[in-house]
Amino acid sequence: MEGGLGLLGVSGGGCSGASTNESTVSKVEVVVDAEASSYPIEAELELGLGLSIGGGSVGKGKSSVWGECGRILTAKDFPSLVSQPHRGHNNNNNNNNNSNATASACVAVSGTKRAAEPVSHEGESPTSISKLLCGSSQVVGWPPIRAYRINSLVNQAKASRSEEDKSFGEKDKSNDASKKICNGNKTNATGNEKGHLGFVKVNMDGVPIGRKVDLNAHTSYETLAQTLEEMFFRSTPPVSSMGGEKQQSANLSNLLDGLSEFVLTYEDKEGDWMLVGDVPWGMFLSSVKRLRIMRTSEANGLGPRFQDRNGIQISKPV
């Protein structure tokens, strides 16, 4: 391709763009093109490496490029308040796409119980799991369909199935609903009387920018909690520009087990804030309006009581 562009020449390429009917645009100096052609050659080589966009899975291609250019910081880089030696799971280049949306959508199958336990899929690439869940498409924003349209389809599919947890991997039509979600963060504006929500907002104390998570992509609390942990406890958002958030010091243990500095709560249809995890998943789905990752210190007195690891009640029931 070097040869191809060389033939086109420096000035030809640049100036042709100026031949439009726009009369108010000033002509840009051709000087730019000269610099372009003398752009460092090594860039060529590095770009050639790794980025296998032309073929092969998007995920794998990305990982190798990022491996060269810089690491994504993972939980291992940060000290945790409560040691969880088995928890190495998340971010090893799991961003097969650049947006958090994929991370949230490509949920790991955990199969763990609610109490803290080693994550069974540790080390496994999320891309293979997402294939399970998302069918052929593990790519954010593909096919290019608006979120409200997808949610509408999902709601129609859900209308005919029960709200109990289903196991993964079932190929029947009714499970298409859970497979439908690979599109990450967009709120569902068509949450209707049946309570079938798609994307709900998630805010975390101390973080100015909220996120959205698609509840339809999950069939259990564990997967939801893991997704949220990946979303909020990674360090990838530039810490300095967010005013020095203490994200890295928040530990990574299960948001559901009450051990971490944060707990996961939700606002239900009546406007009350409840702890996530106490009601059956289906009931939770039909009543949740939005989520909040709250500091444990503020969570006292919320909803039903929850217990710490030693079984001691550390908050009063409402």
Next chain:
Amino acid sequence: MLRMASSFPEEVLEHVFSFIYDDKDRNAISMVCKSWYEIERWCRRRIFVGNCYAVSPPMVIRRFPEVRSVELKGKPHFADFNLVPEGWGGYVYPWIAAMATAYPWLEEIRLKRMVVTDEALELIAKSFKNFKVLVLSSCEGFSTDGLAAIAANCRNLKELDLRESEVDDLSGHWLSHFPDSYTSLVSLNISCLGSEVSFSALERLVGRCPNLRTLRLNRAVPLDRLANILCRAPQLVELGTGTYSAELQPDVFSSLAGAFSGCKELRSLSGFWDAVPGYLPAIYPICPSLTSLNLSYATIRSTDLTKLVSQCQSLQRLWVLDYIEDIGLEALAAFCKDLRELRVFPSEPFAQEPNVSLTEQGLVSVSEGCPKLHSVLYFCRQMTNDALATIARNRPNMTRFRLCIIEPRAPDYITLQPLDDGFGAIVEHCKDLQRLSMAGLLTDRVFEHIGNHAKKLEMLSVAFAGDSDLGLHHVLSGCENLRKLEIRDCPFGDKALLVNAAKLETMRSLWMSSCSVSFGACKLLGQKIPRLNVEVMDERGPPGSRPESCPVEKLYIYRTVAGPRFDMPGFVWTMDEDSALRLS
């Protein structure tokens, strides 16, 4: 100022200009001479800003002091598919705040893909005494509280259209904030809302607004309430139903059918969530006069769909799910000779295997049978070069052609060749093509075709296509009228961009994500071209922390006279002269 003897007095010129509405024409007028510029700017009443960051509110207000209608667009188109992270920008509040003082007589605000807060809505409600039209298309950031403020305060409101916006739906109570004395509603679109509004409030509102012509209800309005609403508004021209599903009951059916028959002016229908075939015949009486039908939420199957469209001989626009199948599209081609626009959406976009028999043949049939067809959006699972070439030959009047094959990089399924020639035929035959989205396996050759032939092309969307920078170069150097280019997951890098850097200032915007444009090239572009904002989006952290050759995640370049913006979130960096300093 020197006046030519033959020049018209200002008043005459102003009167003449008042017949010119189109922006391009107005812009052309203002360029004739200084006096025309002055006259024109004082009498321009409507402005359109295609990219809210291309210009600043004070600049607009300074030039056009007497504006009555404003249209703004915010986020890039790919935000629709979740490629733009939240917090990116597109905030309307600064505009509203500036206009609140500058344009007290503002009547119309139309926004697309912008972040609108309740504060902004409240400010609108109290600042503009003659406010008439609010259209929020694909917007977000506001709740039903903001809507309540609008309903309560805008006495002269004619149009409230929330199409496809994401609303924090706290309750349906906001609708009841329209005072009893309010009767000027002409158009209401709440189809994106989830909550139930008070049906009696809705019925009373509809009943007391004699000029109501457009009513798009939300899903929460049950079918058995529809008849009552229709009976109060027999003058309706456009209707969006709520849920179109109920137990089949003869009395419900007959009152519904009667209500529809009474709406002699009805030309456009939408809604139809959960549609059950049993209630479809209720609309048969009005089908022959329908010009627009949106069944894209209706899960009815091809037999019922075929029966339905076969009666809509006046149909000009059809949006439908792929349940219509090839057989339904053949019927469409046979009966709907006035069809101008067709959109076919996938019912199971993530399924591996096709669930319906919708192929390239359906689109070919419609292209053969419908001579006025010029706008197409088609999701399918297979395509051939031959089919595309046939479509192109059949419909040289095509202006918008958007094809999506569900599987990325799918080749011609018969020859296994790339679809280069098929799309080449499209751009070659359809000389007035303004918008194109491509799909399937595509090499640099298709871009060569586009660069050579697509001279009227204004917007191009590319995904998973091309082999090298040459592809991008063909487009940037050949498409003279290109305004918007959006690219994802293509192996396009620095060279084509840098060689065609001047082109970028002639376009509204360029989006590139998951491509191979290096951080160094972005910096170079930003530094060298003064009136471009080169924004790099990277959620991995500051691009300066990685080698310059490292490709950026997302790149959004747009021309602007307002300089770099200051409302960027932490994951967006602007490349400009200072960027070298700031990013180290």
